Amino acid sequence: MDHRSVEVRQIKQTGYHHGNLRRAVMDAALEAIAESGPAGWSLRELARRAGVSHAAPAHHFGDKAGLLTAVAAEGFEVFADTLERAADDVLDVGVAYVRFAVAHRSYFEVMFRPELYRADDPSLAAARERAAHVLVTSAGKLSPSPAQDRLTTIAAWSLAHGFAGLWLSGALPEAAHDDPEALARSVIRLFSGTTR
């Protein structure tokens, strides 16, 4: 199941109350972001997609930044879960990083654009810290000496993040678009193999 969609809608087709508007709007947002980026849509369009008046989403998210905060927070949750599941091996963490960016592009494109949302949101910050912790500890295993821990972490993080960003923006040669995960694995192995 992708972004934990619940879809109770079909049960009560009509009626004043939607039933699960919050989730419906979030899902609509994720779709819209996937189609045209984190700024290529309007709140009103999401409301239309959810079959609801244009002011309804405001009740659940406050404003547009509130919606994007919710998207980013959920994104960091899924992200942290993903990384933690791969935490055994450094290579796996890097590949999981890239796989998340590709598979959950909508989340990823919001998460690392803090000017779009309220980065000081507590639950969001917690999930972000959780993800960062996996990166730090897994990259630590790669570091040749404790003194190099910080640099190694930043390097590994930069490598994975940069690959993801370049792939998402379509900057990589077209061949990369077939199987980004395999290519990412090769690239990270090149780095981790020689540092170790």
Add this chain to the structure above:
Amino acid sequence: MDHRSVEVRQIKQTGYHHGNLRRAVMDAALEAIAESGPAGWSLRELARRAGVSHAAPAHHFGDKAGLLTAVAAEGFEVFADTLERAADDVLDVGVAYVRFAVAHRSYFEVMFRPELYRADDPSLAAARERAAHVLVTSAGKLSPSPAQDRLTTIAAWSLAHGFAGLWLSGALPEAAHDDPEALARSVIRLFSGTTR
């Protein structure tokens, strides 16, 4: 001199014709992007900053995507120039990559977000190719064997790009904000030193 501002404005204070509207709007856009990202401003606001009617910019750029195309094109020009000037040493190219992103944040934030502009613009594509060429040739010197050229290039590119992106989004630990260039140099050295 930053983004080649010319500023003929003060000469002719009044008058129907601005004199250099195109540049004035571009400069206003670069300022606005630096302040609030590539989507945190309006065309009309730029027109006001340039002291001109709300419809004047359209004559020079067509629409908002046209303006952002011009920004991205100019950005890739400056970027390619910067990289070419550093093309002797691989480490220098990487550092120049990061320095450009930090010093010309407004350009950088538009350049790698192709959904904002018309990526098929010929002059833009040419400058982008020019920059890519520097990356490929300089990273090639780092490659242990010709068979690894492609992977090494992508890895080096990802490293520099990822560091730049993480720094710009404020994701790196706060210590990094003092001197990103020095930190970038250390990170890239860690990578290039071990691959060679």
Add this chain to the structure above:
DNA sequence: CTCCAATCTTGTCACCGGAAAGATTGGGGG
């Protein structure tokens, strides 16, 4: 000096985000 093409302005339209005020609903307490 005239006329033309580039440049800029004014006016208009549909749409957007946000706020205010009102309608509807379901569920818990009497």
Add this chain to the structure above:
DNA sequence: CCCCCAATCTTTCCGGTGACAAGATTGGAG
């Protein structure tokens, strides 16, 4: 069982926005 309240959603309105059309102004080429 029913009423009332709080949550949810709708309607209405406002200032601002991007895009377009039509008109005014200007400098310079001929």
